[in-house]
Amino acid sequence: MRTALISGASRGIGAACARALTRDGCRVVVNYQKSAQAAQTLAGQIGGLAVQGDVSDPEDVERLFARAGDVDVLVANAGIALQKLFTDTTPEEWRRIFSVNVDGAYNLIRAALPHMIHQKWGRIVVVSSVWGIRGASCEAAYSASKAALIGLTKALAKELGPSGITVNCVAPGVIDTDMNGNLDEAALGELAESTPLCRLGTPEETAAAVSFLCSDAAAFVTGQVLSVDGGFAV
Ligand code: NAP
Numbered sequence: 001m002r003t004a005l006i007s008g009a010s011r012g013i014g015a016a017c018a019r020a021l022t023r024d025g026c027r028v029v030v031n032y033q034k035s036a037q038a039a040q041t042l043a044g045q046i047g048g049l050a051v052q053g054d055v056s057d058p059e060d061v062e063r064l065f066a067r068a069g070d071v072d073v074l075v076a077n078a079g080i081a082l083q084k085l086f087t088d089t090t091p092e093e094w095r096r097i098f099s100v101n102v103d104g105a106y107n108l109i110r111a112a113l114p115h116m117i118h119q120k121w122g123r124i125v126v127v128s129s130v131w132g133i134r135g136a137s138c139e140a141a142y143s144a145s146k147a148a149l150i151g152l153t154k155a156l157a158k159e160l161g162p163s164g165i166t167v168n169c170v171a172p173g174v175i176d177t178d179m180n181g182n183l184d185e186a187a188l189g190e191l192a193e194s195t196p197l198c199r200l201g202t203p204e205e206t207a208a209a210v211s212f213l214c215s216d217a218a219a220f221v222t223g224q225v226l227s228v229d230g231g232f233a234v
Pocket of ligand 1: 007008009010011012013014031032033034035036053054055056077078079080081100127128129130171172173174175176177178179180
């Protein structure tokens with residue numbers, strides 16, 4: 001049985017990925033930062049293991065992997081957003097976005113690789129965003145961090161291909177999760193209108209793409225950015 005570790009799996013897209021990869025036959029490790037109860041409830045429902053850890057902290061990630069055991073499938077999903085004018089974004093805010101979104105992926109992938117390289121098999125999926133492709137006004141830090149993940153995915157796909165490890169990215173559009181909870185109905189309506197499929201996406205629709213990229217069916221797919229955005233980025 002393969003072990004899948006999903007960062008930020010207590011809620012939203014990560015929780016949907018945890019359910020999907022469990023259905024695919026994986027033993028799932030549900031990482032979370034603060035939502036202990038949600039993570040433990042989910043782990044109980046899917047027969048997985050909930051493990052706390054801040055992905056931006058290399059020591060936390062080390063502890064996370066020590067609890068998880070050998071990880072065959074990694075979904076680097078944990079992320080935070082910031083809606084602010086670039087000129088109002090403080091150095092601390094900029095650093096926090098990068099430390100969770102980019103350093104977090106670095107810490108997780110670095111911890112996962114020794115086992116994957118040893119067994120010459122692994123699946124890594126990084127969760128980027130449509131804003132990493134298109135850029136969003138008032139989300140420069142977030143957009144830059146999500147674009148960095150696309151560069152990381154492509155570079156690692158080349159570097160790790162000879163080791164039998166695929167590295168891909170999903171780029172969700174506007175997905176109905178807590179992350180968009182601060183947007184009012186008018187803003188959400190405008191985003192839906194800008195989406196060719198005329199609606200927000202669901203965490204389950206994003207998880208379906210992650211599930212494919214982690215599957216044996218995607219064995220010859222690497223270095224790709226799979227948009228799950230209802231056509232937003234087209
Ligand atoms: P969400 O509902 O806000 O959930 C965020 C998850 O990340 C939670 O499980 C949270 O854990 C975890 N997390 C946050 N900071 C963490 C840290 N430092 N260490 C470990 N876990 C941490 O977000 P979502 O919408 O599901 O987003 C998931 C990913 O998709 C993110 O990378 C996001 O940027 C990306 N994305 C989302 C959208 C969208 O429209 N929703 C669009 C494009 C991309 P706690 O519950 O414990 O706080």
